[in-house]
Amino acid sequence: NAGVTQTPKFRILKIGQSMTLQCAQDMNHNYMYWYRQDPGMGLKLIYYSVGAGITDKGEVPNGYNVSRSTTEDFPLRLELAAPSQTSVYFCASSYDQGYEQFFGPGTRLTVL
Amino acid sequence: QQQVKQSPQSLIVQKGGISIINCAYENTAFDYFPWYQQFPGKGPALLIAIRPDVSEKKEGRFTISFNKSAKQFSLHIMDSQPGDSATYFCAARGTGAGSYQLTFGKGTKLSVIP
Numbered sequence: 424n425a426g427v428t429q430t431p432k433f434r435i436l437k438i439g440q441s442m443t444l445q446c447a448q449d450m451n452h453n454y455m456y457w458y459r460q461d462p463g464m465g466l467k468l469i470y471y472s473v474g475a476g477i478t479d480k481g482e483v484p485n486g487y488n489v490s491r492s493t494t495e496d497f498p499l500r501l502e503l504a505a506p507s508q509t510s511v512y513f514c515a516s517s518y519d520q521g522y523e524q525f526f527g528p529g530t531r532l533t534v535l
Numbered sequence: 536q537q538q539v540k541q542s543p544q545s546l547i548v549q550k551g552g553i554s555i556i557n558c559a560y561e562n563t564a565f566d567y568f569p570w571y572q573q574f575p576g577k578g579p580a581l582l583i584a585i586r587p588d589v590s591e592k593k594e595g596r597f598t599i600s601f602n603k604s605a606k607q608f609s610l611h612i613m614d615s616q617p618g619d620s621a622t623y624f625c626a627a628r629g630t631g632a633g634s635y636q637l638t639f640g641k642g643t644k645l646s647v648i649p
Contacts, residue, residue: 427578454635463544465624465639466579473635481636513578521628521635522567526578 424449427527429514435533436504444499444530446514454517455497456481456524457489459510466513472497473520504534538562539627541640548647554612556643558625561606565627569637570599570610573622582623583610615647 430445448455453474458466468481472491486508488500497516501508511531515524540559548554558568569584585592585599585608592599598611612619622644626637 456635463641465541465641466637467639468636471635479635515578521637523569523581523584524637526571526580528576528578 426450427514427516427525429512429527429530431530432528433531435535436501437535438504438506440504441500441502442504442532444501444512444514444532446497446499446527447495448497448514448516448525449495450516450518450525451494452516452518452525453494454520455491456515456517457487457497457499458513458515459483460513460529461510469499469512501532506534508532509534538638539625539640541625541643543643544641545644546646548612548615548645550615550617550647550649552615552647554615554619554645554647555609556623556625556645557607557609558627558640559605559607560627560638562627562629562638563606564630565638566630567628568599568601568608569626569628570597571624571626571639573624573642575621579624612645615645617647617649620645620647 427448456471457469467483470489472478514527517524570582571579572582573579596613601608625640
């Protein structure tokens with residue numbers, strides 16, 4: 424099993440550009456999450472999903488959108504990138520809600 | 536509003552020593568308290584977790600101590616090794632409407648020196 428995979432590993436965006444961060448898991452987990460990690464700030468939940476077709480906002484959803492058309496995939500969309508979105512983004516999944524979460528390797532995004 | 540406060544921010548421990556990281560929470564509705572370990576350039580990985588109905592859980596060199604009345608929990612790393620050098624995050628899982636969310640502490644960077 425590959426676990427949770429994320430692409431790309433690194434990306435530089437210009438202000439106002441858009442992009443999609445990809446996340447996939449092969450553990451057949453219903454629950455998936457997107458976090459952002461800023462230095463010294465821990466992890467903040469952006470969006471989560473409890474299954475295909477069902478998503479909801481986390482603590483810091485502004486400027487982001489998600490979709491969940493399959494159990495495996497949970498892409499995160501950034502529209503009109505801003506410097507405040509410079510961060511490391513982690514996708515995670517879990518079998519049970521909120522319990523043991525498996526994290527991907529992260530995407531380091533810089534917005535200039 | 537930070538609901539899980541973690542200390543210290545950074546910690547330097549001699550090889551073979553005991554590393555202690557503390558967390559305090561405010562929300563009494565939390566029902567699961569995991570610790571995650573993160574190496575540079577990697578995603579966090581679950582290290583050990585505890586539920587509030589027990590006061591201590593031990594897995595190898597790692598122990599969680601939990602004080603429900605004080606709303607505090609801590610991670611103890613016995614016989615600390617240079618390979619333990621990483622950033623550690625405590626977290627807490629909410630119940631009810633917040634049950635999908637883990638609230639994370641800000642992290643502790645541990646350096647174990649030979």
